[in-house]
Amino acid sequence: MTKPLVSILDGNTFVVSDNRGDIDPSPTFPTGLFSFDTRFLSKWELTVDGNRLNVLSVDDLQYFESQFFLVPGEPTHYVDAKLSIIRHRTVGGSFVEELTVLNHEDQPVEVTVRLNVESDFADLFEIKDVREKVGGTTVVVEEDRLRLYYQRETFRREAIVTSTAPAEFDRHGVTFALRIGAHQQWQTRLRVETLVEGAGGRDIRLSIQRHQSRSPEELREDLDAWLARAPKLSSDSEPLTETYQRSLIDLAALRYAPLTAGPPLPAAGLPWFMTMFGRDSLITCLQSLPFTPELAGPTLRFLALAQGVTLDDFREREPGKILHEVRYGESTAFEEQPHSPYYGSADSTPLFVILLDEYERWTGDTELVKALEHEARAALNWIDRYGDLMGNGYVWFERRNLRNGLENQCWKDSWDGISYSDGRLPAFPRATCELQGYAYDAKMRGARLARLFWQDPVYAERLEREAAELKRRFNRDFWVEDGEYYALALDTEGGQVDALSSNIGHLLWSGIVDDDRAGKVAEHLLGPRLFSGWGVRTLAEGEGRYNPIGYHVGTVWPFDNSLIAWGLRRYGFRHEAGQIAEAMIAAGRYFGGRLPEAFAGYDRALTKYPVQYPTACSPQAWSTGTPMLLIRTLLGLDPHGEHLVVDPALPVGMGRMELLDIPGRWGLIDAFGRGRAEHSRTPPGLME
Amino acid sequence: MADPTAEFFSRIEEHGPDLLPAKARGRLRFDLDRDGEVEHWFVAVNQGNVLVSREKREADCVVATEKELFDKLATGEAQVLAAYNRNDLTVRGNLPLLLVFRRAFPSPPGTRDPRERIRERFAGRRVAGERERRP
Numbered sequence: 001m002t003k004p005l006v007s008i009l010d011g012n013t014f015v016v017s018d019n020r021g022d023i024d025p026s027p028t029f030p031t032g033l034f035s036f037d038t039r040f041l042s043k044w045e046l047t048v049d050g051n052r053l054n055v056l057s058v059d060d061l062q063y064f065e066s067q068f069f070l071v072p073g074e075p076t077h078y079v080d081a082k083l084s085i086i087r088h089r090t091v092g093g094s095f096v097e098e099l100t101v102l103n104h105e106d107q108p109v110e111v112t113v114r115l116n117v118e119s120d121f122a123d124l125f126e127i128k129d130v131r132e133k134v135g136g137t138t139v140v141v142e143e144d145r146l147r148l149y150y151q152r153e154t155f156r157r158e159a160i161v162t163s164t165a166p167a168e169f170d171r172h173g174v175t176f177a178l179r180i181g182a183h184q185q186w187q188t189r190l191r192v193e194t195l196v197e198g199a200g201g202r203d204i205r206l207s208i209q210r211h212q213s214r215s216p217e218e219l220r221e222d223l224d225a226w227l228a229r230a231p232k233l234s235s236d237s238e239p240l241t242e243t244y245q246r247s248l249i250d251l252a253a254l255r256y257a258p259l260t261a262g263p264p265l266p267a268a269g270l271p272w273f274m275t276m277f278g279r280d281s282l283i284t285c286l287q288s289l290p291f292t293p294e295l296a297g298p299t300l301r302f303l304a305l306a307q308g309v310t311l312d313d314f315r316e317r318e319p320g321k322i323l324h325e326v327r328y329g330e331s332t333a334f335e336e337q338p339h340s341p342y343y344g345s346a347d348s349t350p351l352f353v354i355l356l357d358e359y360e361r362w363t364g365d366t367e368l369v370k371a372l373e374h375e376a377r378a379a380l381n382w383i384d385r386y387g388d389l390m391g392n393g394y395v396w397f398e399r400r401n402l403r404n405g406l407e408n409q410c411w412k413d414s415w416d417g418i419s420y421s422d423g424r425l426p427a428f429p430r431a432t433c434e435l436q437g438y439a440y441d442a443k444m445r446g447a448r449l450a451r452l453f454w455q456d457p458v459y460a461e462r463l464e465r466e467a468a469e470l471k472r473r474f475n476r477d478f479w480v481e482d483g484e485y486y487a488l489a490l491d492t493e494g495g496q497v498d499a500l501s502s503n504i505g506h507l508l509w510s511g512i513v514d515d516d517r518a519g520k521v522a523e524h525l526l527g528p529r530l531f532s533g534w535g536v537r538t539l540a541e542g543e544g545r546y547n548p549i550g551y552h553v554g555t556v557w558p559f560d561n562s563l564i565a566w567g568l569r570r571y572g573f574r575h576e577a578g579q580i581a582e583a584m585i586a587a588g589r590y591f592g593g594r595l596p597e598a599f600a601g602y603d604r605a606l607t608k609y610p611v612q613y614p615t616a617c618s619p620q621a622w623s624t625g626t627p628m629l630l631i632r633t634l635l636g637l638d639p640h641g642e643h644l645v646v647d648p649a650l651p652v653g654m655g656r657m658e659l660l661d662i663p664g665r666w667g668l669i670d671a672f673g674r675g676r677a678e679h680s681r682t683p684p685g686l687m688e
Numbered sequence: 689m690a691d692p693t694a695e696f697f698s699r700i701e702e703h704g705p706d707l708l709p710a711k712a713r714g715r716l717r718f719d720l721d722r723d724g725e726v727e728h729w730f731v732a733v734n735q736g737n738v739l740v741s742r743e744k745r746e747a748d749c750v751v752a753t754e755k756e757l758f759d760k761l762a763t764g765e766a767q768v769l770a771a772y773n774r775n776d777l778t779v780r781g782n783l784p785l786l787l788v789f790r791r792a793f794p795s796p797p798g799t800r801d802p803r804e805r806i807r808e809r810f811a812g813r814r815v816a817g818e819r820e821r822r823p
Contacts (some may be wrong), residue, residue: 154774154775154776155774155775156775262784305787305788306787309707310791310793310795310799311795311799311800311801312795312796312799313796313803314796314801315767318802328773332770332772332773333774333775334770334774335767338768340769341769371711374709374710374711375709386802386803389803389806390806390810391803391806391807398802398806400802492810605736
């Protein structure tokens with residue numbers, strides 16, 4: 001029987017178990033204790049007198065803490081428990097489980113409590129494709145601890161299990177032979193430390209403050225402070241309030257400190273993506289800037305530090321390019337995988353400039369804009385040099401790592417993510433439309449930075465000229481006359497990859513859409529082929545590859561929708577932006593306020609609830625950021641010089657919304673909005 | 689016999705300002721072990737300028753590894769962060785400084801500009817943007 005999974009996490013250390021708290025090795029889903037992309041526990045199985053336990057209830061106390069109430073006996077039997085067992089676990093650097101056995105009888109009992117413990121030290125990349133390990137695992141039984149370590153040449157990872165109560169350790173686990181008095185209880189605290197070894201056998205994370213084991217109390221204080229710093233939302237819409245609260249907590253949970261130390265950054269998603277992704281982290285920071293601006297600065301600094309300077313085909317690195325993904329596991333260390341770091345994305349570089357500008361507009365932190373001038377210019381240069389592979393003024397991608405590089409280096413990065421309307425796949429290189437929008441926006445924003453902070457008006461004028469030229473060409477080459485929308489991409493012949501896709505919504509966000517065409521774009525986005533009722537589909541119904549449960553070819557992605565809503569608002573489509581926000585907030589209700597990575601593109605009339613995509617990550621950073629960007633969009637928040645403009649446009653029936661203490665260069669500001677009973681629509685195409 | 693490590697350090701002394709960010713600043717020392725004998729390379733980076741000496745001096749970041757591996761880093765055959773993740777190279781002190789200095793290591797041998805390859809492949813063909821607008 002498949003049991004629902006329970007996860008707790010602290011940065012990139014996380015535990016995924018079944019709802020009894022047990023970890024059984026699974027080849028398909030990453031259950032276990034993980035840290036820095038390595039599985040340190042693949043088995044953690046509790047028995048009492050040789051029997052597995054049954055769950056009465058599970059409490060998800062905090063993102064780093066959960067509690068399981070268990071009894072011996074089969075679930076099919078009438079349970080009249082003489083014993084009950086509580087597993088209370090936290091993760092904060094190391095994994096701690098407090099095990100309590102309660103005797104409910106009026107006489108002493110003798111029981112054997114045992115934990116079976118194993119580690120396969122699998123690299124996260126190996127879970128779906130388990131291979132023979134090259135190195136060897138050694139088990140060392142000591143009087144007071146069990147040590148499991150893995151060694152391949154100089155690469156070493158170690159898990160150490162200890163217990164506060166007396167225990168008998170053996171090669172396969174730990175046993176407690178107990179005698180518990182009448183109505184008494186017994187307790188122990190098990191700790192599993194995970195070591196990532198560096199110089200002289202020291203843990204290479206010791207220098208990282210965040211990864212010195214933090215107690216649950218410290219984690220709780222940190223979470224309370226995080227929540228206290230964030231703006232307070234009060235709203236007549238309960239689902240909105242719920243999803244906002246959930247988002248704030250999930251975003252706190254997804255913060256992690258990379259090996260280079262420094263303040264925490266947002267990781268992309270549990271369980272597959274608990275690391276730095278350029279695209280995901282940049283977009284999450286853009287979404288959350290009005291709420292938790294503290295993430296953006298460290299993200300920009302980290303990405304700047306790792307910016308490419310030289311070429312590397314295996315890692316797809318180029319001068320000026322911003323990274324795609326960082327990994328710390330064995331396969332990356334031994335260069336079987338390219339993530340040290342991997343640079344296979346064509347959008348992270350313009351997005352870096354976009355975030356830098358947006359960050360300054362909100363925070364007024366001119367220091368950072370000046371400090372990163374060199375890197376921002378290098379990123380802008382990349383757009384015209386290595387980004388423009390074909391030498392014709394667009395951003396293109398084609399992988400150079402033929403072993404395990406990504407074929408599609410845009411956000412729809414599955415192999416079939418980019419197709420013609422008839423389903424054919426275009427040749428490489430490919431120039432997807434949203435990349436051109438990001439490039440346009442990066443140039444416009446780069447011009448602002450050059451003029452205001454780098455004292456280089458000549459460069460600013462050049463960037464604006466190039467942006468205007470790009471917009472002119474783009475509107476000529478990408479516009480599909482018959483369908484009246486923008487093509488998904490251009491192929492190498494200059495032909496249009498003519499599928500109708502959600503990417504056109506990103507174009508509105510970037511501002512590359514000609515005003516007189518915005519109305520048509522909005523019509524398509526909210527039309528029956530793209531809009532499912534729960535959101536905008538990645539690919540329109542009727543396209544050759546459309547599949548409502550295809551990862552990038554028909555599902556609805558919350559983050560995609562949040563950018564689309566923002567774009568609609570930019571062009572004055574207040575009502576349409578509200579429609580998308582409303583759909584997302586309604587969908588969130590079915591996931592306890594936690595929007596998943598993606599859900600199925602079935603029509604809302606067909607399914608009464610949004611169907612979660614089977615292997616979707618949750619929580620996922622840019623889904624977590626979605627409610628925040630939607631709130632920003634609904635309230636019409638936009639910095640204007642030293643002020644914050646508030647221009648609410650709430651959907652009918654949403655009632656009142658208040659967002660208090662919005663942080664920024666203005667100090668703290670409150671914003672209010674109210675959904676009117678009647679709604680007047682702004683004429684299409686009118687820029688705000 | 690050619691010494692890739694010595695060539696690498698002499699090259700960065702000459703081209704430091706082109707390779708390193710203008711604001712980079714700090715002292716690194718590389719302790720390179722060859723059959724138990726350790727050679728030291730001390731690198732002072734100041735606003736992109738690089739001074740190299742063979743002294744065992746105090747540094748903000750001390751990198752220890754085999755001379756053999758460093759020769760490979762110096763020619764681009766090996767990559768410093770993967771080596772660090774493998775624990776083939778150990779770092780004491782300021783790790784971000786090594787990340788800044790990482791920029792001085794060259795591309796793998798034989799790496800070509802990707803745009804050149806595209807130009808060759810599409811030589812003689814018109815590409816998007818050069819065409820006339822289709823009817």
